[in-house]
Amino acid sequence: MASSRVVLTPVGASAIVGSLATLLLGFVTLNLLLLVLPVLVLGVVCVELLAFDRSTRGFGPERFRWKRLENSSEVGIDAVGSMALDIELAGPRSFYAEVFDPQPESFEVVGGAPRLVTYWRPGTPTRLAYVYRPRERGRFRVGPTMVVAHDPFGFAFRMTMLENRWEVLVTPAISVEEAMDFPLVGGRAPAEAYRRRVGPGSEFRSLREYEESDDARKIAWRKSGIDKLYVRQHEEEAHPEVLVMIDCGRDMRLGEPGSECLELAVDGGTVVAGQAIGRSDRVSLMVHADQVVEFVPPQRGPPGADALTEAFGRIGLVPRPFDLARALETATEKLGVPTTIVLFSTLLSPFGAVEAAVSRLRDRGHRLIVLCPEVAALFPAEPDPLAAAAMLFASEPDVRSIDRAVDRLRAQGVPVVRYPPTEVREFASEAHAWLHAQESPL
Amino acid sequence: MNDRPWLAALIYPAPLYVSILAVVQWWGGSVPLLVGFALALGFGLLTAVGVVHHPAVVAGGRVLLSFLAVLPIALVTEFGGASVDLAVGVILGAPFVWLEYAWRADASPGTRVLTLELTFLLGVLTIATGSVGAGTTSGSPGEQFVSALANVLSAQVQGIAALITGGVATSMPLGSALNVWYVGLAAVAVAGSLCPVFLPQTGLGEPLPWSWGATSTPTDSDDALLAERLALRPGQREALASRTLPAAPSGVTAPGFTSVIIGGVLAAAFVVLAVGAPAITLSVLAFGTVAAVLAVAMVLSRRLAAPGEGDADRPGTAEAQLEEPGPGGPAPGGVSGAPTVGSRAETSPLRAAGSASGPVARRTEP
CATH class of the missing domain: 1.20.5 (Single alpha-helices involved in coiled-coils or other helix-helix interfaces)
Incomplete structure (x- = not known):
């Protein structure tokens, strides 16, 4: 956007109006002293405005050459990101300028400054640089940079914007724990627990002849003939696969700003993912509302942690309800090996045919565990008894709905863990440890 | 309040000079006239220096002085000599009641100019009234002043009317009321009042960098310490250390x-x-x-471009464009300005393993 005209400030307007009003008084009295004062002030203001217009003629984005450098595109939450911007004025005249790089409110500037007011000469490079600490997860946009030319006396200004928006992804922190820190599994060190043998897994081992009990999906059609069928044998992995499933439907907005159920879910999910990766497990991520928003295939190791971190950073609320049955069906389709699914959801959305979906999930060898926040504890207790009673009354339908959903799932043999909002990381960590203990290959 | 009180001191001599001249000329031993003048002068000074600052008290005092100045003169037949003297005293000291608006730090240029003009107008009226005279020796000093003032205003109105109708103005008492000393002091008052207006500043009163003569390029030594504390990469440190700080124009004269x-x-x-x-x-x-x-x-x-012609819709010129945007950086549709190193996650150092709440143990991109 170019500044299309000189904009008069209140100071400039008051100078013009005041001098015209005093000129009127002077006309009434015809006194030289009373006429000279407004002539002086009006003269200075008008000359200054005309001079400012001339010095900033053609003021617009074309007048500038700019380059962003050392700009962070991905920053961990509570870590430090940087922004730097080189701008050069390509016009013939100097003027006072204010350069401002707008950032989101959740970015706390900890060094440098995103704003500069200086006298700008043509050809003189100007560098704006600052470091910031993001306080919220998500995708944010910095810029566009605004440049304001100021009249030296504050009578007027001109403004333009440099279209240099920059996207920053603020990701949650995934804590990757060392596998050695974990206790022995079944009496053996974790490294030894990984034994190559036939079983459910993703790594191919050999072919054998087809038997009636074999899963038809494992038939190796290219190697098979008309009279003989072969199936692929895979190596069983002692490190199970984990799918972190995040409900991003509209019911996940419950909670105080900054601590909504979705943020709790992301927090818990990063703990599970971090611990799983630390133990050399493969971790996948599915973000689901009424349909899949994002699916990250199984990942492992530091590159996997990177990919998952980015995906966690992109998670945002979707203004549609969560369809648990469909989410489980989708997971069943996408997962090739028996996987433990850790679902973070409020379970507020109405259920569909979830029993059938859970049953199909089990048939494929998958397991489901649900972590659900205690809705009643999402908001701080009200000191006023009347307010507390009102809050209780307002939240009661949701609490009952969730209780029914929990009962339905537990009736299907699905473990549902209700966690206090302030302890999501601890509960997620414990849940994963419990899962891993259950998954012992022996 | 003003952060330059010495400028305010330049403004008061002009109205003080003409007021004292008028008081000396008209008081005729009248104590109420002196009291009225002292009231207005004192109240004006107390509010100006901030001794009296409560808004209700200031407003109430001004309203009371207005009544004291206007009522006795408007109803001169009812009130009589002493109250008229008091009213005239208040009128002679009236400029001091509002003169602070000519030099207060938060006063806009228009307010300053208008305040000065009204002060000078009252001074010119006073000088003209002294020149014309009452034309009679009966009545109190205040009544004589009011009579002279009426003569001045009447003659002025007749003169203006004559000019408007194309005739010749026989007498314009205000137009010819000038005192050399008063003009000189008024010039000093104008300088004192308008000097802060003509200093480099933004429309919000934020000072713009300016100093007499050339200055060296400022630096911020805190940036280096900060860069080290935050464990920034070398490129980031260099960018932060070399950021531009506010620079003033070189030259002796102010912009x-x-x-x-x-x-x-x-x-x-x-x-x-x-x-x-x-x-x-x-x-x-x-x-x-x-x-x-x-x-x-x-x-x-005047518009540089027609409404709706956004520069975001057209690509930057060859001059503006340095490099094509790199991957993952600028939003789609952005005009040039190339990101160079779009660094990945910048994270704090690796924390101790085993901490469920410990964040951020990740490598950074080179």
Whole structure:
């Protein structure tokens, strides 16, 4: 956007109006002293405005050459990101300028400054640089940079914007724990627990002849003939696969700003993912509302942690309800090996045919565990008894709905863990440890 | 309050001079006149220096002084000599009640100019009243002053009416009421009041960098310490350390000084014209004012581009464009300005393993 005209400030307007009003008084009295004062002030203001217009003629984005450098595109939450911007004025005249790089409110500037007011000469490079600490997860946009030319006396200004928006992804922190820190599994060190043998897994081992009990999906059609069928044998992995499933439907907005159920879910999910990766497990991520928003295939190791971190950073609320049955069906389709699914959801959305979906999930060898926040504890207790009673009354339908959903799932043999909002990381960590203990290959 | 009290001290001598002259000329031993003058002068000074600052008290005092000044004169037949003397005393001290608006730090240029003009108007009225005289020795000093003031205003109105109807003004007492000392002091008052207006600042009063003579390039030594504390990468440290700090224009004169000079020249030319060719002065002034206002209006209304022609919709010129945007950086549709190193996650150092709440143990991109 170019500044299309000189904009008069209140100071400039008051100078013009005041001098015209005093000129009127002077006309009434015809006194030289009373006429000279407004002539002086009006003269200075008008000359200054005309001079400012001339010095900033053609003021617009074309007048500038700019380059962003050392700009962070991905920053961990509570870590430090940087922004730097080189701008050069390509016009013939100097003027006072204010350069401002707008950032989101959740970015706390900890060094440098995103704003500069200086006298700008043509050809003189100007560098704006600052470091910031993001306080919220998500995708944010910095810029566009605004440049304001100021009249030296504050009578007027001109403004333009440099279209240099920059996207920053603020990701949650995934804590990757060392596998050695974990206790022995079944009496053996974790490294030894990984034994190559036939079983459910993703790594191919050999072919054998087809038997009636074999899963038809494992038939190796290219190697098979008309009279003989072969199936692929895979190596069983002692490190199970984990799918972190995040409900991003509209019911996940419950909670105080900054601590909504979705943020709790992301927090818990990063703990599970971090611990799983630390133990050399493969971790996948599915973000689901009424349909899949994002699916990250199984990942492992530091590159996997990177990919998952980015995906966690992109998670945002979707203004549609969560369809648990469909989410489980989708997971069943996408997962090739028996996987433990850790679902973070409020379970507020109405259920569909979830029993059938859970049953199909089990048939494929998958397991489901649900972590659900205690809705009643999402908001701080009200000191006023009347307010507390009102809050209780307002939240009661949701609490009952969730209780029914929990009962339905537990009736299907699905473990549902209700966690206090302030302890999501601890509960997620414990849940994963419990899962891993259950998954012992022996 | 003003952060430059010495400027305020330049403003008071002019109204003080003409007020004291008038008091000396008109008081005639009248104590109420002196009391009225002292009341107005004292109240004005107390509010100006902030001794009396409660808004209700300030407003109440001004309203009371207004009543004291207007009522006795409007109802002179009812109130009589002493109250009229008091009213005249208040009128003579009236400029001090509002004079603080000519130098307060938060006063806009328009407020300053208007305050000065009203102060000078009262001074000119006082001088004219002293020149015309009461024409009678009966009545109290206040009544004589009011009588003289009425004569002045009446003559002025008749003169203006004559000019408007195309006739010749036989007498314009306000137009010819000038005192050399008063003009000199008024010039000093104008300088004191308008000096802060003509200093480099933004429209919000934020000072713009400026200093006499050339200055060295400022640096911020805290940036280096901060970069080390935050464990920034070398490229980031270099960018932060080399950021531009506010720079002042080099040169002896303040920016915009030329406009002040030209404005002064215009005012001086007007004075010369008024003295040398008074017959055409008013016409020239009127046409000049209209031309100036029209020129400013054209500047304010001129558009560089038609509405809706956003620069975001057209690509940057070859001059503006340095490199094509790199991957993952600028939003789609952005005009040039290449990101160079779009660094990945910048994270704090690896924390101890085993901490469920410990964040951020990740490598950074080189």
